[in-house]
Amino acid sequence: MSPLALGLILISVCLHAGWNLLGKGRAPSLAFFMLAMASGALIFAPLLGLGPSFAVLPVEFWGWLVATGLCQVLYMGGLAWAYARGEVSVLYPVARALPVVLVPLVSLSLLGSQALTTLDLVGMGLIVLGALVLPLSSPQGLRPSTYLTPALGFALLAAVGTTGYSLIDKQALDIMVSVGYSPTSAGAVFLVLQAIMTVAWGALLVMLLPAERRRLPALWQGERGSMVLTGVMVMATYGLVLVAMTLTAEVSLVVAMRQLSIPLGVMLGVLWLRERAAIAKWIGIVIMLAGLWTVALV
Numbered sequence: 150m151s152p153l154a155l156g157l158i159l160i161s162v163c164l165h166a167g168w169n170l171l172g173k174g175r176a177p178s179l180a181f182f183m184l185a186m187a188s189g190a191l192i193f194a195p196l197l198g199l200g201p202s203f204a205v206l207p208v209e210f211w212g213w214l215v216a217t218g219l220c221q222v223l224y225m226g227g228l229a230w231a232y233a234r235g236e237v238s239v240l241y242p243v244a245r246a247l248p249v250v251l252v253p254l255v256s257l258s259l260l261g262s263q264a265l266t267t268l269d270l271v272g273m274g275l276i277v278l279g280a281l282v283l284p285l286s287s288p289q290g291l292r293p294s295t296y297l298t299p300a301l302g303f304a305l306l307a308a309v310g311t312t313g314y315s316l317i318d319k320q321a322l323d324i325m326v327s328v329g330y331s332p333t334s335a336g337a338v339f340l341v342l343q344a345i346m347t348v349a350w351g352a353l354l355v356m357l358l359p360a361e362r363r364r365l366p367a368l369w370q371g372e373r374g375s376m377v378l379t380g381v382m383v384m385a386t387y388g389l390v391l392v393a394m395t396l397t398a399e400v401s402l403v404v405a406m407r408q409l410s411i412p413l414g415v416m417l418g419v420l421w422l423r424e425r426a427a428i429a430k431w432i433g434i435v436i437m438l439a440g441l442w443t444v445a446l447v
Contacts, residue, residue, distance in 0.1 A: 160389055171375060199338055236425065246280065255316060276441060340387055
């Protein structure tokens with residue numbers, strides 16, 4: 150991996166952990182994340198001028214775009230509602246790592262992908278084990294009530310949303326490249342289109358949920374700066390990864406390096422938000438990272 154690609158990924162890792170911490174620290178809500186995404190989409194809108202006209206994109210592409218926007222809203226809503234009920238240092242790793250297990254399982258069952266190897270299964274098992282260890286404050290905590298909580302349920306919703314848009318985005322980007330976009334221009338344009346569609350779905354959901362709708366005036370009055378900063382960080386995180394992928398022959402290295410955001414997110418949650426530094430939390434992170442590394446590099 151080139152030094153430039155490595156540097157871009159490390160910046161992306163910091164941004165990803167950072168905007169999750171910002172979201173947690175600012176009364177986490179879907180309304181906050183949607184306003185942040187709208188800000189990011191507006192700032193990055195000039196990227197829509199890259200590549201061919203939208204007229205070359207088939208109807209199938211727009212269907213995938215609608216679907217990925219819905220999955221992004223599930224992801225953002227899951228994160229917001231999880232963070233409102235629990236610790237970032239537990240929930241962030243769960244939402245970040247479980248899609249590494251869910252994506253290949255869905256690909257295998259629905260998309261006809263190749264069978265998983267034994268090492269893939271070992272790595273995925275370690276990820277699940279790490280996720281089970283994370284919430285434990287003591288060995289006595291190993292009981293169903295530890296896991297059957299709204300916070301972990303919403304973190305799982307975020308993981309499901311991530312799984313959905315990860316699979317859908319690949320289909321949409323392939324279509325863009327097939328009609329004349331370069332990989333870089335396809336990624337840049339899709340980044341903004343996806344954000345716009347996410348905001349469209351999110352606005353509908355916020356209007357339908359009274360608790361979210363009531364947050365809008367206070368967010369607009371007191372959190373505009375935080376929303377703009379979060380929006381830029383959300384958009385830049387994905388954009389930097391796309392550029393890094395064009396500079397790296399082995400994409401699995403990019404996938405593996407991005408998981409450095411997990412221990413960073415835990416450390417920031419403990420140090421910045423003063424969350425519990427239980428030993429089980431660090432053991433769970435080590436187990437999870439071992440599994441992620443196995444899946445990504447083997």
